[in-house]
Amino acid sequence: MHLTKEEERILEGEEGWTKKKAMEILVAIGDINHASELIPIKSAHVSGVSYKTIGEAFEFVNSLEGTVKVESTLNPIGMDIEKWDEMGISIDFAIKQEKVLAAYKKLGISAECTCVPYLIGNAPDKGEHLAWAESSAVLYANSVLGARTNMEGAPSALAAALIGKTPSYGLHQPENREPEIRVCVKCNLADADYSALGFLIGNLVGDKIPLIELFSSSSVSSPSKDELKHLSAAIGATGSVGMYHIKGITPEAGVEAGAEETESKLSEEKIEIEKNDIEEFYIENNEPDVIAVGCPHCSSCELTRIYELLKAEGKRRKVRRDFFIFTARAIEQSVQTQRIVEKIENFGVKVICDTCFVVSPAFENYDCVLTNSGKMLRYVPLLCGGANARLCNTKECVKEAF
Amino acid sequence: MKIKGRSISKGVATGEALISKQKISFLGAVDPATGIIVDKSLDVYGKEITNRILIFPGGKGSTVGSYIIYLLKKHGKSPCAMISHRADTIVAVGAIIAEIPVVDSLEIDPIEGELIQDGQEVLVNGTGGYIEF
Numbered sequence: 001m002h003l004t005k006e007e008e009r010i011l012e013g014e015e016g017w018t019k020k021k022a023m024e025i026l027v028a029i030g031d032i033n034h035a036s037e038l039i040p041i042k043s044a045h046v047s048g049v050s051y052k053t054i055g056e057a058f059e060f061v062n063s064l065e066g067t068v069k070v071e072s073t074l075n076p077i078g079m080d081i082e083k084w085d086e087m088g089i090s091i092d093f094a095i096k097q098e099k100v101l102a103a104y105k106k107l108g109i110s111a112e113c114t115c116v117p118y119l120i121g122n123a124p125d126k127g128e129h130l131a132w133a134e135s136s137a138v139l140y141a142n143s144v145l146g147a148r149t150n151m152e153g154a155p156s157a158l159a160a161a162l163i164g165k166t167p168s169y170g171l172h173q174p175e176n177r178e179p180e181i182r183v184c185v186k187c188n189l190a191d192a193d194y195s196a197l198g199f200l201i202g203n204l205v206g207d208k209i210p211l212i213e214l215f216s217s218s219s220v221s222s223p224s225k226d227e228l229k230h231l232s233a234a235i236g237a238t239g240s241v242g243m244y245h246i247k248g249i250t251p252e253a254g255v256e257a258g259a260e261e262t263e264s265k266l267s268e269e270k271i272e273i274e275k276n277d278i279e280e281f282y283i284e285n286n287e288p289d290v291i292a293v294g295c296p297h298c299s300s301c302e303l304t305r306i307y308e309l310l311k312a313e314g315k316r317r318k319v320r321r322d323f324f325i326f327t328a329r330a331i332e333q334s335v336q337t338q339r340i341v342e343k344i345e346n347f348g349v350k351v352i353c354d355t356c357f358v359v360s361p362a363f364e365n366y367d368c369v370l371t372n373s374g375k376m377l378r379y380v381p382l383l384c385g386g387a388n389a390r391l392c393n394t395k396e397c398v399k400e401a402f
Numbered sequence: 403m404k405i406k407g408r409s410i411s412k413g414v415a416t417g418e419a420l421i422s423k424q425k426i427s428f429l430g431a432v433d434p435a436t437g438i439i440v441d442k443s444l445d446v447y448g449k450e451i452t453n454r455i456l457i458f459p460g461g462k463g464s465t466v467g468s469y470i471i472y473l474l475k476k477h478g479k480s481p482c483a484m485i486s487h488r489a490d491t492i493v494a495v496g497a498i499i500a501e502i503p504v505v506d507s508l509e510i511d512p513i514e515g516e517l518i519q520d521g522q523e524v525l526v527n528g529t530g531g532y533i534e535f
Contacts, residue, residue, distance in 0.1 A: 021499060028410055028494040048469065057469035059476065060499050133465070153465025155495045 001030040001167060002037050010163070018064045018162060025159035030167030039168045042124050042147075043071040044161035045117045046109060047133035048154025050078035050359035051097040058100040061158070067108035069164030073117040074109055075134050076297070077101060078360045080352045081113075081329070087352065087362040109161065113354040114328035115296040116229065118145060121330070126251045129172055131160030135236025136229070136296045136375060142243035144228050146251030148172050151242045171242050177252060178265050179211035179245045187215055187275035191393040194227040195374030196281040197273060198234025201244070204271050210235075211245045211253070211266060222248060226302050233296050234374025281377075281391045288370035288390060291319075291397050292357040294326030295373035300337040302394075303327065303351075307340045309398040310347045318348035319401040324363070329353040349401070358383050372397055403517070405508045407485075409531035410494050413503035415483040416525045419518050419535075420454035422446040427463030428470040428496065437479030455524045456481040457512060461493035471496030483526035485533055487511060503528025 003011065011027060013020040026038060048054045054061075078097050079089045089097075105111050112120055115134050118141060124130055126146035132138050133152040141147040150170040152160065160166040170176055183201055201210055214223070223231065228249065235244060245253040293306065306325065325344065332341050332353050341351045357363045357376060364385030369376065372394045380389035392400070424444050426432070431441035437452035451474070461467055471493070474480035480502055486493060489506035497504040503526045512518045518535055525534040 024411075024498045025495050028489075028498055029491050031408070032410075032489055032491060032494060048466065053466055054469055055473065056476065057473050060469070060472050153468060153491060153495060155465075155468050155499060156491060159495075 001027060001035050003027070007038060016065065018066050021064075022159035022162040025156055026163060026165065026167055029156055030169065033167065033169040035167035035169040037168055038163070038165040039129055039172065040164060041070055041131050041160055041166050042128040043073070043122050043130055044068065044157050045073050045075070045122065045130070045132035045134055045137055046104065046154065046157045046161060047075040049074045049100060049104065049113060050076060050355070051093060051100050052078045052359055052361050054100060054154070058103055061100070062103040064107060064162070066162065068161040070161060071122055072109040072161040073122045074104055074111065074113045076115055076355045076359050077113045079355050079362065081354050083352065087360070089360070089362055093361060107162070112328060112330055114330070115356070116299070116328060119297070119299055119331065120328050129166065131157050131166040133157040135242070136233035138242050139232035139236050139244065140229055142171055142177070143232065143245065143250050144225070148177070149242070151240075177243060178209065180208040180265065180267060181205050181210050182266050182270045183210045183212045183273065184270060185212065185214050185273045187278065189214065189223070189278070191227065191395070192230070192372040192391055193278050193393075194223060194231040195234045195372060195377070195391060196278045198231040199238050199281070199374040199377060200273060200277060202235040202237060202239030202241070205239055205241055207240045209241055209243050209245065214246060226299055229296055229299070230372070230374060234378070237375040237378035284390070286368040286388050286390060288321065288368045288400060290322040290324070290363070290366045291370045291401050292324045292326070292363070292376065293372050293394065293397055294324070295356050295358065295371065295376045297331065297356070298325055298327040300331050300334060303331070303337055303340050303344065306394065306398065307344050309395055310344060310349065313398050313402055314347050317402055321401050323349040323401045324357065325349060325351045326356045327351065327353055370397055370400055404532055404534045405510050405512065406532045407505040407508035409528055410489045410506050411497035411502060411504035412529045413483070413501060414525070414527045414529060415455070415503050416523060417453055417455045417482040419520055419522045419524050420446060420449060420451055420456050420481070421513060421518065421520050422456070422458040423513060425459050425462040428461060428467030428492065429464040432470060432474065434470050434473035434479065435477055437474055437477070451481045452479045453482050455526055456484045457518060458484070459487040459513070460490045462490070463492070465492055467492040468496035468499065471502065472500045475500035475502060483528065485512065485524075485526060487513070505531055505533055508533065
């Protein structure tokens with residue numbers, strides 16, 4: 001990889017150990033992936049923040065000095081910064097978690113801990129280069145916002161933040177962003193159907209960029225931003241691809257001058273998704289003992305909808321099952337949402353910020369989780385003390401709570 | 403014998419080879435507190451990687467694996483160097499932050515060529531990008 005004189009100096013350690021380490025990481029990744037150069041990034045999004053996942057390795061972060069060069073946000077941590085005690089988090093965990101957070105804050109990274117940076121102000125424009133970890137946000141940024149980022153790991157996103165650059169390879173280059181496999185959806189979709197679809201697509205395409213052809217008829221509206229968020233999260237959970245195309249949504253889909261040529265790059269292989277492929281996800285196998293939504297973190301639109309559903313289903317009763325909603329603090333505290341959150345909590349539902357069901361140790365004593373998230377469907381069985389997860393749409397989630 | 407490769411992580415170390423023919427997911431496969439390989443599906447299951455020269459095809463799995471390599475070093479349980487067929491970002495980044503020398507893309511593959519035996523003494527020069535045995 002070609003380095004500028006300034007980059008060489010940093011690699012030699014002339015600007016200190018932290019930047020030297022960061023540059024070594026970027027150069028190694030660039031060399032491994034045959035990048036030609038480093039390119040400036042608009043923002044970074046760093047994972048590896050929950051003490052549950054990073055553990056004592058946060059001492060590496062703690063050993064770093066200086067400040068990040070670009071706007072940088074953090075993934076969810078292992079607890080609500082304010083309500084950790086109420087969540088049943090041990091004081092020992094809380095102290096360690098606060099140390100981890102402090103190590104990142106010291107570097108000038110925003111302490112907003114969320115998996116939806118694009119909903120709280122770290123929203124890139126089309127064509128901007130980023131270094132984001134958090135697969136759901138990577139897929140959303142590339143496919144919906146038209147920004148350009150590879151699927152970074154925790155240390156590589158941090159290294160990019162400290163240098164303000166990332167190696168140019170993979171999804172930073174237009175020729176690597178073209179669709180490779182066609183996925184034809186033969187039925188209407190709504191709500192958690194997009195989680196199911198993403199779960200299937202991730203499993204089926206592996207690392208090939210899919211062109212998703214949604215069922216189109218005049219009566220069907222295109223997917224909402226929240227549905228695209230769930231689609232992105234589920235594809236990221238089961239697949240290893242960082243982008244998809246949907247015509248009319250993905251800025252690059254079919255609008256480039258070489259659109260026909262693009263189509264010809266698609267392999268002969270075509271995946272068809274039928275209605276029963278989606279419906280198989282909703283088999284009622286286990287009785288849920290907890291309901292969890294907000295993976296990725298709920299938008300204010302979703303919070304409003306959940307409140308409307310609670311009002312309609314609850315008829316002033318309180319929920320009889322544990323019901324958790326996860327969101328970003330900035331969303332919870334926005335003027336339009338604050339009052340809704342209060343009203344949601346009046347139903348006995350708990351709205352939790354900064355963390356989520358999967359990265360917090362507070363939710364490891366359940367047997368079956370009901371959720372609208374395809375990402376949870378994948379990770380709950382692996383990371384939540386042996387619990388099962390069951391998918392259903394948001395309305396059913398609320399219904400089952402009473 | 404000296405074989406040239408590519409420098410991935412700088413530094414020089416000498417130790418006894420520990421050879422695996424399989425990719426290793428550091429998160430879950432290696433206990434960071436003991437350096438013992440706990441993944442039963444691996445050919446090196448039950449062995450300790452501490453102070454060995456780990457020779458293997460590369461890493462796989464979660465990117466948290468980089469931090470596991472760092473933790474191994476912090477606990478004094480890391481390999482003293484690694485040689486991989488094609489280094490992946492998990493192993494490369496982990497080795498860089500843990501400051502463990504790594505060389506990859508050797509001109510002659512030591513695993514396929516059966517040039518190195520398990521337990522044989524090997525020198526890894528991560529700065530110069532070569533190995534010697």
